[in-house]
Amino acid sequence: MNDIEYAIKVRNLSKAYVKGRPVLDDVSFDIPAGKIVGLLGPNGCGKTTLLKILAGCIHDYEGKIIVGGTAPGVVSKSETAFLPDTTYLSEYFRTIDAIDYFNDFFSDFDKNKALEFVKRFNLDPKQKIKTMSKGMQEKVQLLLIMSRAARLYLLDEPLGGVDPAARENILNLIMSNYAERSTLMLSTHMVNDLEASFNHVLILGHGKVLVNTSVDNVRKSGKSLEDVFKEVIGNDWEVD
Amino acid sequence: MIGKLIKHDLKSGARRMGNIYLAALIASCAMIFSAFIESGFVRFLSTLVVIVVAFVAVIMTFASVVFGANKTLFGREGYLTQTLPVRTSSLIFSKWLTSSIWLLISYAFVLVAFVAIFFYWTTENQEGAQIYDMIYSVAQSFGLGAETVYQKTLIIQAVIGLFNMCIFVMYILFAITLSNISPFHKLGTMGIIIYLAVVIFAIQGISYGLENLCDVTLLVEQSGISMTVSETAIRQAEMTGASAIGLTGVYFKTIVTVFLYILTVQLCESKINLK
Numbered sequence: 358m359n360d361i362e363y364a365i366k367v368r369n370l371s372k373a374y375v376k377g378r379p380v381l382d383d384v385s386f387d388i389p390a391g392k393i394v395g396l397l398g399p400n401g402c403g404k405t406t407l408l409k410i411l412a413g414c415i416h417d418y419e420g421k422i423i424v425g426g427t428a429p430g431v432v433s434k435s436e437t438a439f440l441p442d443t444t445y446l447s448e449y450f451r452t453i454d455a456i457d458y459f460n461d462f463f464s465d466f467d468k469n470k471a472l473e474f475v476k477r478f479n480l481d482p483k484q485k486i487k488t489m490s491k492g493m494q495e496k497v498q499l500l501l502i503m504s505r506a507a508r509l510y511l512l513d514e515p516l517g518g519v520d521p522a523a524r525e526n527i528l529n530l531i532m533s534n535y536a537e538r539s540t541l542m543l544s545t546h547m548v549n550d551l552e553a554s555f556n557h558v559l560i561l562g563h564g565k566v567l568v569n570t571s572v573d574n575v576r577k578s579g580k581s582l583e584d585v586f587k588e589v590i591g592n593d594w595e596v597d
Numbered sequence: 598m599i600g601k602l603i604k605h606d607l608k609s610g611a612r613r614m615g616n617i618y619l620a621a622l623i624a625s626c627a628m629i630f631s632a633f634i635e636s637g638f639v640r641f642l643s644t645l646v647v648i649v650v651a652f653v654a655v656i657m658t659f660a661s662v663v664f665g666a667n668k669t670l671f672g673r674e675g676y677l678t679q680t681l682p683v684r685t686s687s688l689i690f691s692k693w694l695t696s697s698i699w700l701l702i703s704y705a706f707v708l709v710a711f712v713a714i715f716f717y718w719t720t721e722n723q724e725g726a727q728i729y730d731m732i733y734s735v736a737q738s739f740g741l742g743a744e745t746v747y748q749k750t751l752i753i754q755a756v757i758g759l760f761n762m763c764i765f766v767m768y769i770l771f772a773i774t775l776s777n778i779s780p781f782h783k784l785g786t787m788g789i790i791i792y793l794a795v796v797i798f799a800i801q802g803i804s805y806g807l808e809n810l811c812d813v814t815l816l817v818e819q820s821g822i823s824m825t826v827s828e829t830a831i832r833q834a835e836m837t838g839a840s841a842i843g844l845t846g847v848y849f850k851t852i853v854t855v856f857l858y859i860l861t862v863q864l865c866e867s868k869i870n871l872k
Contacts, residue, residue: 374870414679417779435682445676447669449612461601462681553669 364540370420382564396544398561412439438507447485475501507538602691634858804846
């Protein structure tokens with residue numbers, strides 16, 4: 358199997374923000390293309406760091422990363438849609454400015470689809486980001502990402518700040534709008550809510566990959582994803 | 598892509614600084630209209646407002662350039678900027694160019710405001726012409742000869758001034774980048790000012806030393822412009838009313854700026870961790 362059949366190949370990846378305390382410690386794994394991957398693990402296990410490295414936001418790491426056949430760079434960024442767990446749009450942007458911005462830079466961006474989302478979310482295209490609630494800002498960011506036909510989607514806690522009523526809608530939006538045959542990696546703590554959506558799971562803990570397998574394999578063992586999660590994470594799960 | 602980056606960086610600057618330049622425009626219009634009101638107090642007040650707005654525009658533009666670049670490259674907005682499918686060298690070049698343009702606009706506004714104020718207060722009694730003559734006389738006493746030499750020197754100095762401003766923007770971008778990488782990030786935002794000061798002092802110091810070693814000089818004479826490194830030639834030319842402009846520092850700073858650009862790109866590509 359060559360690099361391109363894998364969405365992500367990671368070899369001996371290590372990253373430490375403080376010397377001697379690695380967040381990711383000599384991690385190696387492959388993610389096959391076309392999967393919906395649940396990235397799970399307790400707080401501080403390196404989920405966000407991993408997603409940032411894959412997206413090209415962190416450069417200071419050791420090891421080798423291949424995203425869609427190339428190292429993180431111009432090509433991988435053109436094929437990767439990254440949703441960080443923070444508001445990243447300029448406060449001076451209006452929704453329509455953000456849409457135009459994405460339309461200018463990403464050839465896979467569908468402006469009409471984005472405008473449809475704006476209507477569906479009852480957003481005012483001329484409202485400035487800084488006057489929006491956190492929930493509205495998250496919706497704008499999500500619609501921008503999901504209006505792309507990317508080969509790889511990296512979503513960091515997209516359901517983290519969302520109330521339970523809106524959670525299902527957002528989850529449906531993600532699952533029904535990501536481009537076909539592309540790979541979707543989604544970090545979350547909501548193992549139960551999302552178990553049915555994943556077909557692959559990557560569990561991180563103590564700086565290592567604890568589980569990297571298909572959800573079918575998990576089910577074959579007669580366990581639920583949550584059982585496996587609790588089993589491998591142990592006491593960290595309770596702290597979480 | 599570089600064109601799109603420049604377009605969006607200019608737009609972003611306009612959004613941040615639009616209000617101050619709108620205030621500047623209103624103040625300038627108020628000054629023009631106050632010329633029709635025969636009240637010394639109104640004239641004084643409108644002039645004062647233009648002066649204050651001009652200085653505020655320069656300070657705000659500088660702050661906006663520094664903090665805007667920091668925010669869009671390495672702050673939260675970096676998650677958008679750094680995930681665009683563009684080369685890091687293009688990102689930095691766009692920031693450098695657009696920041697230089699905004700600083701130039703602010704300085705140009707101050708210049709235009711002061712020239713306008715000068716004419717505003719002197720057109721009625723020919724004081725303008727008298728002041729010009731006075732400045733010219735002072736310049737002559739400092740060794741400047743013919744009016745053409747004076748004008749050419751002013752133009753060359755203006756070009757060097759603009760050039761220095763663009764160089765200064767590169768120093769800012771380098772200082773910002775340095776303040777965002779380990780272990781230099783420990784000083785936080787204050788680090789930007791400290792690193793900028795260190796870079797300026799270091800480069801000015803080396804530049805001064807190089808000028809003493811080999812002073813490449815541009816001689817502006819009535820007959821034309823020439824370049825020399827001979828001190829004798831410079832002294833002789835100055836005795837005939839030529840003006841001498843040192844270029845060693847300009848050459849050195851150009852090389853340093855290119856080096857800092859490459860270093861900034863390298864640091865961004867290998868050391869940056871978005872928080």
